[in-house]
Amino acid sequence: xxxxxxxxxxxxxxxxxxxxxxxxxxxxxxxxxxxxxxxxxxxxxxxxxxxxxxxxxxxxxxxxxxxxxxxxxxxxxxxxxxxxxxxxxxxxxxxxxxxxxxxxxxxxxxxxxxxxxxxxxxxxxxxxxxxxxxxxxxxxxxxxxxxxxxxxxxxxxxxxxxxxxxxxxxxxxxxxxxxxxxxxxxxxxxxxxxxxxxxxxxxxxxxxxxxxxxxxxxxxxxxxxxxxxxxxxxxxxxxxxxxxxx
Ligand SMILES: NC(=O)c1ccc[n+]([C@@H]2O[C@H](COP(=O)([O-])OP(=O)(O)OC[C@H]3O[C@@H](n4cnc5c(N)ncnc54)[C@H](OP(=O)(O)O)[C@@H]3O)[C@@H](O)[C@H]2O)c1
Numbered sequence: 001x002x003x004x005x006x007x008x009x010x011x012x013x014x015x016x017x018x019x020x021x022x023x024x025x026x027x028x029x030x031x032x033x034x035x036x037x038x039x040x041x042x043x044x045x046x047x048x049x050x051x052x053x054x055x056x057x058x059x060x061x062x063x064x065x066x067x068x069x070x071x072x073x074x075x076x077x078x079x080x081x082x083x084x085x086x087x088x089x090x091x092x093x094x095x096x097x098x099x100x101x102x103x104x105x106x107x108x109x110x111x112x113x114x115x116x117x118x119x120x121x122x123x124x125x126x127x128x129x130x131x132x133x134x135x136x137x138x139x140x141x142x143x144x145x146x147x148x149x150x151x152x153x154x155x156x157x158x159x160x161x162x163x164x165x166x167x168x169x170x171x172x173x174x175x176x177x178x179x180x181x182x183x184x185x186x187x188x189x190x191x192x193x194x195x196x197x198x199x200x201x202x203x204x205x206x207x208x209x210x211x212x213x214x215x216x217x218x219x220x221x222x223x224x225x226x227x228x229x230x231x232x233x234x235x236x237x238x239x240x241x242x243x244x245x246x
Contacts, residue, residue: 016180
């Protein structure tokens, strides 16, 4: 399904995982619409990929629908844009909670809602949502972020049930720690030795493969599936281990 002629929209394409995904899709011959706020960075990625830059702040309520209207027909929608926030939840300003939910969750709901009718009318399409291991496990000092990413994972599951047999697939990608600007942007650089960050290109490869094979859920690196599944089976002991070693 993914190759010359595929029309893709990638959000958060100005940096990190989104830029790596746009580059990989372009190498496969796809036509890529690149979304983000940073016009200069988008133009730079567009120059490398031959894609079309669409600057948009996805926190705005109308931005997702506008982006998709500008993009035209879409075969592959990659909802990747996201922001973090690190610190104690009791200290998190309400405005930051709202903005994080707007970007990480509401914009995803709006993008999918805007893209689905045309995909269903054509009887084909694929949607990839980028979540996080924080959404599978819950992480201290990342409560709002973890909650937003958990919601994205459940959204993917619900849509998969609802869309089964209708030609539109949904995958969710669950990365662990990735070597991007994400941590410095949220104001708390990643300073642990383990787990070692993976390059964004590795996430991009897994993401494109998941879309191609219609895989429901992909962890990057793949061993992360184990703690996520174990937590589902035995939340108490796994939470205790996470507090001790996390
Ligand atoms: N890095 C990690 O360890 C990690 C782990 C698990 C999951 N993730 C998830 O992976 C996704 C990509 O993150 P990354 O690691 O590649 O970080 P990144 O390099 O900081 O990229 C984040 C992207 O999101 C875009 N974005 C942020 N706010 C936006 C807004 N209001 N409107 C439109 N675009 C916006 C940014 O573009 P502009 O600045 O141009 O707006 C940027 O392109 C995120 O959803 C993140 O939660 C990351």
